[in-house]
Amino acid sequence: MDEFALIMRHEDGKKVASPEQIQAWMKQTMDWIGGIAAQNKFVSGTGLPFDDAWVITTKNSKSIVTNGPFGEIKETIGGFIIVKADSVDEAVEFAKNCPVLQGEGNSMEVRKIARKD
Amino acid sequence: MDNRELIPHLFRTEFRKITSVLCKIFGIDHIEIAEDIASETFLSALETWTFNGIPANPTAWLYNVAKNKAKTYLQRNHVFKNKIASQLKQSATEAYEIEIDLSDKNITDSQLQMLFAICHPSIPKEAQVGLALRILCGFGINEIADAFLTNKETINKRLFRAREKLRTEKVKIEFPGETEINKRLETVLTTIYLLFSEGYYSESQDTVLRTDLCVEAMRLTQLLIDNEQTNLPSVNALLSLMCFHASRFDARKNENGEIVLYQDQDESLWNAELITKGMFYLHRASYGNILSTYHLEASIAYWHTIKEDSHEKWENILQLYNQLLQVAYSPIAALNRTYVLSKANSKQEAIIEAEKLSLPDNHFYFTLLGELYTGIDNNKAKQNFQKALSLAKTQTDRNTIQKKIDTI
Numbered sequence: 001m002d003e004f005a006l007i008m009r010h011e012d013g014k015k016v017a018s019p020e021q022i023q024a025w026m027k028q029t030m031d032w033i034g035g036i037a038a039q040n041k042f043v044s045g046t047g048l049p050f051d052d053a054w055v056i057t058t059k060n061s062k063s064i065v066t067n068g069p070f071g072e073i074k075e076t077i078g079g080f081i082i083v084k085a086d087s088v089d090e091a092v093e094f095a096k097n098c099p100v101l102q103g104e105g106n107s108m109e110v111r112k113i114a115r116k117d
Numbered sequence: 118m119d120n121r122e123l124i125p126h127l128f129r130t131e132f133r134k135i136t137s138v139l140c141k142i143f144g145i146d147h148i149e150i151a152e153d154i155a156s157e158t159f160l161s162a163l164e165t166w167t168f169n170g171i172p173a174n175p176t177a178w179l180y181n182v183a184k185n186k187a188k189t190y191l192q193r194n195h196v197f198k199n200k201i202a203s204q205l206k207q208s209a210t211e212a213y214e215i216e217i218d219l220s221d222k223n224i225t226d227s228q229l230q231m232l233f234a235i236c237h238p239s240i241p242k243e244a245q246v247g248l249a250l251r252i253l254c255g256f257g258i259n260e261i262a263d264a265f266l267t268n269k270e271t272i273n274k275r276l277f278r279a280r281e282k283l284r285t286e287k288v289k290i291e292f293p294g295e296t297e298i299n300k301r302l303e304t305v306l307t308t309i310y311l312l313f314s315e316g317y318y319s320e321s322q323d324t325v326l327r328t329d330l331c332v333e334a335m336r337l338t339q340l341l342i343d344n345e346q347t348n349l350p351s352v353n354a355l356l357s358l359m360c361f362h363a364s365r366f367d368a369r370k371n372e373n374g375e376i377v378l379y380q381d382q383d384e385s386l387w388n389a390e391l392i393t394k395g396m397f398y399l400h401r402a403s404y405g406n407i408l409s410t411y412h413l414e415a416s417i418a419y420w421h422t423i424k425e426d427s428h429e430k431w432e433n434i435l436q437l438y439n440q441l442l443q444v445a446y447s448p449i450a451a452l453n454r455t456y457v458l459s460k461a462n463s464k465q466e467a468i469i470e471a472e473k474l475s476l477p478d479n480h481f482y483f484t485l486l487g488e489l490y491t492g493i494d495n496n497k498a499k500q501n502f503q504k505a506l507s508l509a510k511t512q513t514d515r516n517t518i519q520k521k522i523d524t525i
Contacts, residue, residue, distance in 0.1 A: 027436075030439050031458070033439060034439025037439065037443045037451075038442050038450075038455060039475075042442070
């Protein structure tokens with residue numbers, strides 16, 4: 001069994017949602033993760049809040065630190081979870097059910113975790 | 118309390134104290150000697166009290182006799198005297214002059230240290246529970262065999278191997294160091310919880326025995342709470358959990374010994390005192406930054422003490438199960454979570470999720486599917502209940518499932 005990272009991408013992290021909407025997304029995400037955990041396929045995961053988010057780039061050999069992953073980069077990572085799956089297809093099935101996909105333009109990325117051995 | 122009740126009662130409360138204190142003096146290598154002396158003490162009580170009447174202070178009488186028996190043993194047994202007495206921790210010049218400290222403090226300390234010794238990570242779980250029942254709860258071999266639904270020989274073998282292990286691993290009867298305590302405590306709590314579950318879920322028909330197991334597990338947890346070093350959030354959470362579960366003890370089986378499902382239970386049979394106690398310890402568990410599985414399970418059990426259905430109740434339970442499964446998966450938690458999902462969200466959603474759980478050998482899985490399909494697709498409901506019926510292992514379970522089939 002392999003491990004896969006399911007990465008949640010938001011099209012535009014700056015979009016402001018209502019507290020009710022955020023609450024609904026949170027619940028759906030928690031239920032989604034709970035459903036994977038109920039199949040004993042959950043490994044770990046975390047959300048990535050936008051507070052204290054910085055982007056470091058290099059220009060003319062100098063580091064440039066900018067506030068937040070916003071600005072020129074429109075797409076942001078909202079969080080990720082790592083799951084166990086028998087195949088990449090199973091991991092993709094998990095990803096398909098992620099509530100983040102309800103948002104137009106949002107996406108999920110599935111990446112296999114490099115084996116340690 | 119008459120003679121017939123007094124001795125079993127004293128046996129339950131004093132056997133472990135005498136054994137723990139003596140074993141601490143003799144060392145874990147001679148755990149049977151400590152057990153034997155404690156047993157002989159009770160035999161003496163039976164013989165003496167029957168003819169002379171019960172002494173004014175039966176406990177003091179027992180301690181006195183145990184002390185004398187221990188001293189006599191040390192005097193008479195030359196091998197023991199030469200080989201072991203010389204290694205005794207106390208520096209008595211003569212072995213038989215050794216002071217046997219049966220003060221409250223030493224009794225409590227010895228019991229706690231014994232608990233840590235028995236719950237040593239090197240000893241198999243089943244054996245830990247057996248040893249704990251024997252030494253810390255004063256259960257007889259027959260009672261242990263009955264609780265585990267097995268025979269005396271199996272239990273004796275299991276205990277024998279466990280004692281051997283204590284010897285070969287040179288387990289010391291002492292408190293683990295400050296840095297080790299949390300890790301060791303985890304094993305201790307697992308064993309105590311197993312002890313509790315053994316009583317709570319045991320198929321044994323002996324209700325008194327099953328209740329006793331639960332009470333003993335709670336008493337051991339209380340012992341840890343009363344001790345400053347081990348009065349930690351997870352320990353309080355475990356006691357809280359056990360209080361909530363135990364509060365339903367009388368409601369969850371009917372007079373025929375059949376399981377009464379949660380939704381069918383008569384809540385007037387729930388023990389209000391234990392529920393209050395559970396809330397008290399859950400509150401005491403709510404500090405620090407470690408959220409143990411006991412915290413999550415206790416919180417789930419807390420919500421179950423509110424009989425009334427509400428969206429808030431089921432939503433809270435669902436999120437607690439979501440969290441619990443992330444840190445500690447178990448098939449039963451996965452099944453419960455799916456049932457709760459049907460309550461908090463919808464049956465349709467729960468069916469989709471249930472079909473994803475692959476638990477083809479688990480009769481509870483098919484009972485759940487039957488439950489979820491009832492009212493939505495009764496044919497499928499029946500098929501699943503039939504499948505559950507064919508997989509169920511006990512008559513109690515079969516009866517419960519058959520009732521479900523009959524009501525569709």
